Each structure stands twice: as C-alpha cells, then as structure tokens.
Amino acid sequence: MSDRIVVATRKGLFVVERGAGTWAIGATAFLGDNVSASLSDPRDGALYAALDHDHFGGKMHRSEDGGATWAEIGFPTYPEQPECAEGDEKDPHPWKVTNAFCMAAGAADQPGLIWCGTIPGGLFKSTDRGDSWELVRSLWEHPDRRQWFGGGTELPAIHSIAIDPRDSARMLVSVSCGGVWESCDTGATWNVRATGMRADYMPPDRAYDPVIQDPHCVVMCASAPDALWCQHHNGIFRSTDGAQSWVEIPEANPSVFGFAVAVHPHDPETAWFVPAIKDEKRIPVDGKVVVGRTRDGGQSFEILRAGLPQEHAYDITFRHALDVDSTGTRLAFGSTTGSLYVSEDQGDSWMTVSEHLPPVYSVHFVPAS
Amino acid sequence: MDTTRTAIEDADGDACIADRDLPRAPPPLFIAEGDLRGQGGLRRGNVRDQRARFGRLSAMANVVFTQNLQRHVACPPTSAEGATVREVLDGVFRENPRARAYVLDDQGELRVHMVIFVDGMQVRDRAGLSDPVPPDGEVYVMQALSGG
Numbered sequence: 330m331s332d333r334i335v336v337a338t339r340k341g342l343f344v345v346e347r348g349a350g351t352w353a354i355g356a357t358a359f360l361g362d363n364v365s366a367s368l369s370d371p372r373d374g375a376l377y378a379a380l381d382h383d384h385f386g387g388k389m390h391r392s393e394d395g396g397a398t399w400a401e402i403g404f405p406t407y408p409e410q411p412e413c414a415e416g417d418e419k420d421p422h423p424w425k426v427t428n429a430f431c432m433a434a435g436a437a438d439q440p441g442l443i444w445c446g447t448i449p450g451g452l453f454k455s456t457d458r459g460d461s462w463e464l465v466r467s468l469w470e471h472p473d474r475r476q477w478f479g480g481g482t483e484l485p486a487i488h489s490i491a492i493d494p495r496d497s498a499r500m501l502v503s504v505s506c507g508g509v510w511e512s513c514d515t516g517a518t519w520n521v522r523a524t525g526m527r528a529d530y531m532p533p534d535r536a537y538d539p540v541i542q543d544p545h546c547v548v549m550c551a552s553a554p555d556a557l558w559c560q561h562h563n564g565i566f567r568s569t570d571g572a573q574s575w576v577e578i579p580e581a582n583p584s585v586f587g588f589a590v591a592v593h594p595h596d597p598e599t600a601w602f603v604p605a606i607k608d609e610k611r612i613p614v615d616g617k618v619v620v621g622r623t624r625d626g627g628q629s630f631e632i633l634r635a636g637l638p639q640e641h642a643y644d645i646t647f648r649h650a651l652d653v654d655s656t657g658t659r660l661a662f663g664s665t666t667g668s669l670y671v672s673e674d675q676g677d678s679w680m681t682v683s684e685h686l687p688p689v690y691s692v693h694f695v696p697a698s
Numbered sequence: 699m700d701t702t703r704t705a706i707e708d709a710d711g712d713a714c715i716a717d718r719d720l721p722r723a724p725p726p727l728f729i730a731e732g733d734l735r736g737q738g739g740l741r742r743g744n745v746r747d748q749r750a751r752f753g754r755l756s757a758m759a760n761v762v763f764t765q766n767l768q769r770h771v772a773c774p775p776t777s778a779e780g781a782t783v784r785e786v787l788d789g790v791f792r793e794n795p796r797a798r799a800y801v802l803d804d805q806g807e808l809r810v811h812m813v814i815f816v817d818g819m820q821v822r823d824r825a826g827l828s829d830p831v832p833p834d835g836e837v838y839v840m841q842a843l844s845g846g
Contacts (some may be wrong), residue, residue, distance in 0.1 A: 384811040384845040385770060385800040401796075407804040424803040 811845025
C-alpha cells in the first residue's frame with residue numbers, strides 16, 4: 330500500500346505523506362512554478378517533474394531522493410521542421426512542444442526508458458532517464474495525425490500512455506482529440522484503436538471516426554490489461570478486448586461527463602470517476618463533489634460522497650488528478666479549486682488533506698518500494 | 699559563486715568586479731531591475747558608463763537578460779560579436795548553452811512570450827532574428843507581458 334502521493338499543481342509540486350492515519354504535505358518543490366506533469370518511476374524510485382514556464386518554455390527535472398532535491402534534465406524538443414509546405418500540405422501543428430502533458434515509465438525490462446506525451450501531440454521517448462529525448466516520428470508522421478485537433482487546448486494533447494504488463498513492446502497512447510493508438514513494437518508502427526467511440530461534437534457522418542475522438546483519459550487494468558476504461562468527452566466507454574473495440578456506458582450517476590478515471594488494478598469491473606455537468610458548464614452536479622464507482626463493469630454506479638463537500642462546492646478534477654494505489658484500496662483526487670481528498674476504503678469515505686492548494690493538475694501514488 | 703546575484707545586489711553602488719569568476723565574461727553591469735515596466739526600465743547611460751569604465755571591446759554587443767530568468771539559469775550580463783541578433787545570441791549560447799532553451803523554442807525562434815530589444819527598439823524578426831545589431835549595441839532579452 331502506498332503512503333506517498335505526489336501532487337502537481339499550477340504553482341508547485343507537493344509530496345503528501347501518511348503518518349498515524351492522517352495525510353499531510355511534506356516536501357514541496359518548484360513553488361510558484363507550473364508543474365504540468367509528474368512521474369514516479371517504480372523501477373528506480375526516481376521522481377520526475379515537467380515544468381511549464383510561461384515565458385521560458387517547458388523544462389524537466391529529476392529527483393533521486395524522493396523530491397528533496399532536483400536537477401534539470403533534458404526536455405522533449407522537436408527536430409527542425411521541414412520547409413513549410415502551403416495549402417493542403419501545410420502541417421496544421423507546430424513542431425514546438427508547448428507542454429509536457431504526461432509521462433510514463435517503460436517496463437521493468439526496459440531500463441531507462443521513459444515516455445512523454447506532449448501538446449501539440451508529439452510522443453517523445455528517452456532511453457537515458459530523461460537526459461535526452463527523441464520524437465517518435467512514426468506516430469508524428471502518421472498521415473492521420475494531421476486530422477487531430479485540440480480539445481480544451483488549442484492544439485492536440487497526448488495524455489494517456491499505458492504499457493502492457495504482459496508485453497512491454499505493446500502500448501496504448503490516447504490523444505485529445507485524436508483517438509487511441511496502439512503500437513505492438515515499442516512505437517515503431519501505430520494503428521488507431523477507437524472503434525465504437527462516439528463524438529457528438531462532429532458532423533453526424535464523422536461521429537464514429539476513430540481519429541477525431543476525444544478520450545479525456547484512458548486507463549488499463551494492471552492485472553487484466555485487455556480491460557480498459559475511458560472517460561471520453563461524450564461519456565464513459567469500456568473495452569474488454571485490448572482496445573480493439575469500445576462500448577459506451579450509456580448511464581452513470583450523476584453524470585457521464587468528466588475528465589478522470591481510475592481502474593482497480595486487480596478487478597477490471599471496478600472503476601472510479603469524478604463526474605461533472607456536461608459539458609460547457611463543467612461544475613459538479615448540484616454543487617456537490619462526488620465520486621462515481623462501478624463494481625460491475627459499468628452496469629451500475631454508486632455515488633460516493635462521505636467526507637466530500639456537499640454544498641456550494643465547485644471543484645473540478647482534471648484527467649490526471651485521480652489515482653488509485655497498487656492495492657486498489659487507497660484513492661486520491663485533487664481539484665481545480667485546490668482541494669485534495671484521500672480515501673483508504675476504495676472511496677466509501679474520504680478525508681480532506683487540503684483545501685488551499687493551487688489548482689491541481691495531477692495526483693499519483695508513489696509505488697510502494 | 700553567483701556572480702549574477704552579486705551584480706544585482708551591488709546595483710546601487712559600484713559593480714563588484716572582485717567577485718567575478720567568469721574570465722571571459724565582461725565586468726558585471728548595472729542591469730535593469732525587473733523588466734521594462736515602470737522606472738526600472740533600461741538605463742542605457744549606466745551600461746555605457748560601465749563599458750567605458752572597464753574598457754570594453756567596442757566591437758562587441760552587450761547582452762543583458764531579464765532578472766527573472768536568473769532563478770532558473772544564471773545569465774550574467776555578457777558580450778558577444780555578431781552583426782545580427784541571431785549571431786549575437788549564438789555567441790552567447792555557445793558560452794552558456796543551457797540558457798538557449800529558455801529564450802528560443804524548438805525551431806530556434808524567439809519564444810512567444812519573450813521579447814528582445816536592440817538599443818531600445820523591439821526586434822521585429824522573431825523567427826529569423828535577423829535584426830541588425832550595431833558594433834556596440836545593447837541587446838536586452840526580456841519577458842513579454844503577454845506571458846503574464
């Protein structure tokens with residue numbers, strides 16, 4: 330069970346630790362700076378933080394001591410852009426990383442391998458623990474990439490990277506808005522895997538087009554990797570065949586809209602969501618912060634509210650700000666209004682760690698060593 | 699040794715050249731406080747006075763970075779040869795490569811929320827950085843308020 334949580338916010342990074350049944354903020358870093366993504370590498374314990382300095386661009390730092398000290402490392406950077414073609418040949422996306430949006434560690438048999446998903450949609454790979462990065466050209470140069478577009482951001486964003494624990498060469502990468510992509514050869518070739526997803530923000534004849542889908546977040550069950558959950562712009566989708574097809578979950582209380590999803594690492598039927606009013610309003614239904622939980626593969630949802638604010642609460646939880654630990658027992662989520670909640674009973678009850686953090690971008694449990 | 703801090707902290711008096719540890723860097727200069735907002739803006743006279751005082755090479759442009767960059771990467775005032783902004787900055791970043799990515803983006807263009815002034819005039823060619831720099835020009839690399 331994990332006793333540590335890393336919280337990345339608009340104004341710094343916070344390490345939250347459990348002691349005597351309560352959770353409290355311990356180490357802090359980058360106070361005042363925008364921490365756009367973070368990663369705890371279970372292979373060597375290294376902690377990574379991606380920063381987004383508005384003026385000075387993105388930067389990345391690594392800590393070898395749990396967040397006490399940090400050193401700047403490399404940052405994903407596009408190669409020189411070819412001569413700009415005009416007209417239909419013109420690339421709709423700049424060859425410039427504006428934001429390191431998510432990170433993922435390679436498998437145990439891939440030491441030093443780190444992945445980084447960015448805005449404007451480039452996937453980057455490091456084989457030296459982030460000291461240097463290389464654009465995954467096979468995905469960036471896939472012709473369908475040019476159909477991607479921004480969802481909540483001006484430009485496309487790679488936000489979810491899942492490595493298949495059975496086969497480290499297989500991975501899924503999800504894009505807002507660009508669908509879900511599968512590689513079975515460590516990123517050498519790619520195929521879109523969003524069949525069944527529906528986009529009602531598109532003209533009807535393109536509603537089921539896989540390459541323009543807006544999966545907000547996609548998670549893979551650790552012990553049953555063919556079981557995937559997706560919080561999509563249009564609702565909740567589930568795959569039981571390794572993303573070969575997706576099925577929409579038509580009803581979920583109190584709403585099918587949201588950004589974040591977490592799946593139980595040992596029970597593919599159990600998943601958690603933090604719902605909101607769809608879709609322009611994006612506030613909790615009735616001003617009550619709740620977590621939705623299904624234990625039966627999406628056939629029914631429980632509304633979990635014990636310990637969460639139920640009056641004039643307008644917390645929104647972004648896609649990376651909900652996590653479950655490796656046992657499936659502890660959960661944590663943070664909000665745009667600076668709240669951080671932790672549950673030690675699968676969401677049945679919640680305790681408030683803070684209501685005064687900067688807007689929370691991501692929350693993850695540090696894997697127990 | 700943090701020569702940048704020394705230069706800033708001594709900005710109300712004489713530049714503290716005794717604490718310099720960058721042999722190829724020019725003497726610390728009086729640098730603008732903050733950016734171009736309010737009365738802490740460019741002070742050409744001070745820069746020129748310092749150059750005369752320390753006998754600077756007249757053919758080199760003087761380059762000063764926003765103070766707000768200093769907490770991320772040390773960028774003490776320096777000088778470099780070059781006829782254009784690009785050439786001058788290339789010279790600066792050869793000596794201080796880590797600073798490059800804080801000022802220029804993936805394609806070597808000026809970051810969207812940065813701005814450069816040459817002798818008080820805003821650089822116009824943000825992509826190519828082809829704006830000319832006089833032999834003893836003053837180049838200020840600042841934050842643009844568009845970035846907040």
